[in-house]
Amino acid sequence: MCRIFGYFNASATPHEMRTVAALQRHGGPDATGMSRAPGWGLGNNRLAVVDLDGGEQPYGRGGPVQVVFNGEIYNHEELRRRLEALGHVLPDRCDGSVLPALYLEYGEEFTQHLDGMYALALLDTRGEVPRLLLATDHIGMKPLYYRWDEADRALWFSSELPALLGFAGTGGRLRESALDAYLTTRTPFGSRTMYEDVAVLEPGTTWVCALGGEPRVRRRPADVRDERITQGSSAARQVRHTLRSEVGRLLVADVPVALITSGGLDSSLVTALAAEQGQVHTFNIAYRGAWPFDERHYAREVAERARAVHHQVEIDLVDFPKLLEDTVWHLGQPNSDPIALSTYALFRAVREAGFTVALTGDAADEVFGGYERMRVAAERAAAGADWSTGYLDALSAAPAALRERLYTDAYRAHVATDPALPVSVLQDLLHGPGTVLERVTRFELEHRLPAYHLRRVDHLSMASSVEARVPFCQRSVVALGRALHDHQRIQGGQVKRTLYAAAAGLLPDRVLSRPKQPFTLPVTAMLRPGTSLWAYARDLLTLDRIAASGRLDGRAVDGLFTAQAERPDDTTAQVLWALLVHEVWEEQFRRAARRGTAVGTPPGGTRPLAVAA
Template sequence: MCRIFGYFNAASTPHAMRTVAALQRHGGPDATGVARGAGWGLGSNRLAVVGLDGGRQPYGRGGPVQVVFNGEIYNHEELRRRLEGLGHVIPDRCDGSVLPALYLEYGEEFTEHLDGMYALALVDTRGAVPRLLLATDHIGMKPLYHRWDPADRSLYFASELPALLGFGGIGGRVRESALDALLTTRTPFGTRTMYEDVEVLEPGTTWVCELGGPPRVRRRAAHVPDGAADPGDGFTTARQVRRTLRHEVGRLLEADVPVAVVTSGGLDSSLVTALAAEHGPQHTFTIAYRGTWPFDERHFAREVADRARTVHHEVEIDPAGFPGLLEDTVWHLGQPNADPIALSTYALFRAIREAGFTVALTGDGADEVFGGYERMRLATERAAAGADWAPAYLDALSAVPAALRGRLYTDAYRAHVAADPALPGAARQDLLHGPGTVLDRITRFELEQRLPAYHLRRVDHLSMASSVEARLPFCQRSVLSLGRPLPDHRRIQGGQVKRTLYAAAAGLLPDRVLSRPKQPFTLPVTAMLRPGTTLWEYARDLLAPDRTAAAGRLDGRAVDDLFTAQAERPDDTAALALWTLLVHEVWDGQFRRSLPGRGTAAQVPGGTRPLAVAA
């Protein structure tokens, strides 16, 4: 697991490369490697997980093909044996060390042989001019941000947004519709970021460019069936899912460093915990908040841990420290994410690292694959009744429902975002009118759009912020291949979500965990954002009417009305709206404004980081 960065058909000084490396060193503190040639440069920050004595990046250093790589290749031993049988010499046991030989053997199709999570950059110098190849894994577990300038055909890329800004001259213009994207979809979807000139490489994408030429971008086949026939009766299907998950969890526990398991007390992480415990004693971690709050799951997590006989760790955080924690979290994300659980995620992975663990298995992705969200259930029920399911579903995706957004926006901003909607046009068209049942379309949308943008980038950035590699069994191809083609009734029926996954977990988890009502794994922001709390005072200060109205996008009085409503009649809608606006304001202060007394830098964990200042 690493962080990568570089440039192509461009120039960058050694100082700039060192700056970028420093900005994401938290994700790879064990070594830094750089290779440069005429018009190109590759760099890596290494987090050593497999083959600790080897793994020097760029891989293939000194040869015609050099690679920097972020992620894990779970089938690297099989690939190593195959490549050595073909005459290639693989220098060490590190998983990424197979990549140059794999490319030499299979060319641009080499990614078809990779089983794992990854974002990689490869330079091939065998031709008349160097060639660059970028590639991402099938579902977007490892993001890659880039700035392509079509005028001079230059490219800069990095694993994290703040690091990419370290190249200079990038991120000077925030996308005018970015605030609407945050409120509508909780973070920018598709290839977009908050910046006009920065994009994210989509999952399952190969990007190829020769020095001085235009890029050639190809979305690779997902190799995951989309709406296939029923694979069998419910019992057989559940047994296949359990067997496949058991295999994947076993593989993902393999590392040359200590491995832990995140256990929230919900079905998904609890099932991963139970399966991991079959392979030997495990350490489990759960998050909780000091005081008495709704949605406290610590007793469920403890019950799962006791049954699995793990060494269990409860990480308790104090809500009084949320302002500072929020600033750290927003910094590491690089752009706003409206999910309040981001704070807890950051704190949890920090505690995992402090306890001596470098890898952690999580339950992320199960809801998207197996149909676990309440909004999915409600949409299918409305569609079956002949009602229009889309408005309520889209509001459930949002941080601020459409009607409230209309009241918060100024007339000018409302007109602007109407011409530049938050959802990518093709994605919206497929969601509303594409092939398959309503649940088919929603599942495709959740997996291809929302999961990588909203969940996977958050998990990646906030785990690697503390030098922890998060591994996700439910995002493995084999699990997707079983879950994605399930017919509707195997996922949601009779008011029950994730029917196949619950059946797969039967007998492995405590009855109370299997029978409990589903609840979101989140921070109870509605209860915590109340008058008299530290978080309330912090939000009131940053979201003062004159400050929120200054950019001409929001009606400051309408934002102030949200505080009045939340103080008098607390509810989830007002609380999440205020939380999201607060997250945006913190991000705006860190990445666009020169904060008082700080010049053009912001204090963040590990030292001072340069800011991108708006033009």
């Protein structure tokens, strides 16, 4: 697991390359490697997970193909045996060392042979001019940000957005519709970011360009449906068997591995399957004091059944302002999910306890149909009622009607011409092939999951030099989920029917029968008069600061505070939280740029967390 960066058909000073490396060294503290020549440069920060003494990047340095790589290739041993049988000599047993030889054998299709998570940059110098290939994994577990200058046909790229800003001239133009996109979908979707000149390479994408030429961008097809599992109870058995196999593979590392255990079905099932391989360490996060949605007792019950060493992490509400500033900085753009703050704190505790890898339960809801909004959409569609309005509002940080009231007249007119969701994506969601649940699942997997969840997990784990591994994102598991019929996902008010069936007998009955609840901060209870979070929000979201941008009506925002103080409400609290996160981002990135402060300066440390084993 690493961080990568570089440029192509462009220039960057050694100081810029060092700056970019420094800005994301938290994600790769063990080594830094660079390779440069006229017109191009490749760089890497390494987090050593496999073959701790090997793995020098760029891989293939000095040869015709050089690669910098962020991620894990879980089938690297199989690939190594195949490549060595073909006559290739590989320098070490690091997973990424197979990449140059694999490309030499299979060309641009080499990614089809990779089983894992990755974002990579490959330089091929065999032709008259060098060629650069960028590629991302099938579902977007490892992001890659880039700036493409169409006029000069120049490219700069990096694993993290704040680091990319270390290249001169990057991030100078805010996308004026970005606030609307953020409030509509909780973070920018697709290839867009908050900046006009910065994009994200979408999942399953291969980008190829010759020096000085135009890029070819290709979205690779999703895995083909496996019809063999779509009938009868065999689906649950096959899901359990496949998950057991994948969890076992993802536990393999040359460093200590932990489990994130929230107490819900998804992470608890991963924990139970991991414990079959031997003793595990589990981590759960909670908040000091008495708050709603406290899951620590469920997590402890799962850990006890798994005979795990359990680590209970606690954070204090008084620490939230500093934690939020650190969280927003590492994300590089706003993400309105309150759990982002807890995610950052939890992975920091994992690292402080001595672990470098952690398995999580993320993506099960998208793969197997676990969200309440999916259930409601399917049921309303079956009844012939409108389902899309409620579904889209459930995705948002602020429902459409409330956004209308919050925007100024000028901003409302502007965003009407630049919708938050790309037209093609919205058309597929509303009118594409398949049932409503199939279309919603496709949208959740291909668009919302990578943008909203996986980037957050990647950035906030690597902020503390922890590699997050996601069994539910493995290609074999995703293929099984995609093959399910609607009734195997949701029926009779029950979500994730096949996954619950797969977990039967492996988890405590209380965990299997408990009502589903989100893994999140109890923001409605915490954002109340008298709390430190309320005071912090009031200090940042003042009338003058809100009105200065000309996008939001300051009086309307002030009215949200009044409503929350008098009649606490989940929707109002979520909107205030989202606006607070956006204001923190504005302060750290945009206002800093206008003041001449170095944009992308890492935050300082926070005090140690309370962790009990």
